[in-house]
Amino acid sequence: MTETSAVSAGRCVLVTGATGGIGQRLVRALQQQGYQVRLAVRSLPKAAALFPEAELVRWEAGMPVPETMLQGVWGIVNLAGAPIARRWTAAYRQEIFRSRVETTRALAGALSSGGHEVQVFLSVSATGYYGDRGEELCTESTPAGRDFLAQVCAAWEAAAQEAASRVRVVIPRLGIVLDRRAGFLPRLMPAFRFFVGGTLGSGQQWVPWVHWSDVVGFVLWALRTPAVQGVYNVVAPQPVRFRELCQLLGRLLRRPCWLSVPGWVLRLRYGALVQALLSSQRVIPHRAHAEGFRFQFPELEAALRAELSGETKA
Template identity: 40%
Template sequence: MHILLTGGTGLIGRQLCRHWLSQGHRLTVLSRTPEKVAKICGAQVRGVALFEDLGQEPVDAIINLAGAPIADRPWTSRRKALLWASRITLTETLLAWLETRAQKPQVLISGSAIGWYGDSGERELTEASPPSIDDFASQLCIAWEETAQRAEAMGIRVILIRTGLVLSAEGGFLSRLLLPFKLGLGGPLGSGRQWMPWIHINDQIALIDFLLHRIDASGPYNACAPKPVRNREFAKTLGAVLHRPAFMPMPALALKVCLGELSLLLLGGQKAVPARLLEAGFTFQFTDLRAALDDLSSRL
């Protein structure tokens, strides 16, 4: 199978490349620095700077994960524009390219996030739950999904991956928590009551591969473990795994002052469950947070 990835040099994309190379698939990664793709993703992975560089070469599946990191810095007007362009504008460019192709791919798996639902309090969220459009992260995900779904009009099956907080030793949000926790300064954010939908990187890769090979899979899937935890429980468990205390809370006011609108992403939460994945028969390797963190601990 020939698979084209956007965002292939990111945390999830790199792991997908390793996984699919081991299965013998042919991989192409769209990148602003295509000359670096082979080093980052694997010697057999081809890098291209533009979709047009592929010509009319057949592509069986597209994995659309490109997007600037959403929590790296405050959401200034300029940062919001970059977040939007790196997701929605790039997906629109992808659609325009697909329109020109005589042979269309069978499936488009496009990224999204649990943030699609917005801050949802205590409500349990399945894929049938409605979104809250009160915050920028939710609006961003809604627009990203709606743009990707336009590929269905070309006869392409579209799968939307609403990813939770990915636990990995190679980067992501967990790496940003390590320093304060190792210094004994870790703890809950705000009240600590907000729900955190998490997923181990191994399960993230496995579920994308699972959906790629299911010809009946389409629409949104919550990519998170079946047992979300509250922020205070996450902090306590991470502290225990690192053998450090985790009782230094970060006051909500301080987060709002330092991060502005971005603080809503950290102080809000989603009690999301992977209802559709479980119904489809996907089996999670990690359903317990402590077991997931223990698995990563030697590499943290």
């Protein structure tokens, strides 16, 4: 389904985290669909260089939400969050938490106090919500895990839900986003290109992946569909094991997939992040499927081929 500019024309969407991997793809798609876009950013020059035509507001967690930031806004897409794929020191764990939960709480607080025209608040979360689940099949009703990322996601979602009495709240739990330009793929591919590609840990862990165009597609669908509300797993319907993903990547890049990096080596390099890298999450998009969202890339091979050939554009 595609959004039509007739539906979106004149509607203003405020985006946080717009300069990130997902944000850049999404802002362009919103503009193409005829939405007016306002970006709440930490660095005006960085955002202006990326989006010369967008309206920019300097804002981040810890600052009060300026009244003008929400003026005329119809929808909010909240993507802000410090990157996960860094070494987790105690201070950085706090930054991971604060950058998500405080930002979301501040926005939800401003929405709860009224005096605005916002109809929909879409605030992302992650499949990290489920923690390490082994072979268990996770749907939206599976309870949260107990590890650090699961706690961050649970607090992040609870903060967004604080706005639910005033606006429609949508919480997409995103899987690992496949995008040749940002995130997981550009980190994994160099090892394969230099013939040292392989899995992390045993490779038996399930990976809840999703192609970036399905993330953008889901956000557009959720914005324009009034019945869409609450939590949705935004992951491809066919999760794979990490080993399968790496073997497929090796085949498509015509490189071997022969290494297996043990957990203790990962721990030396990434500290407590290793817990997230080795977690197994077999997640399915139960609600999105049931409510009619169609994935453009339900299968991994087609998604990877499209990214490696650069045929998907936004």
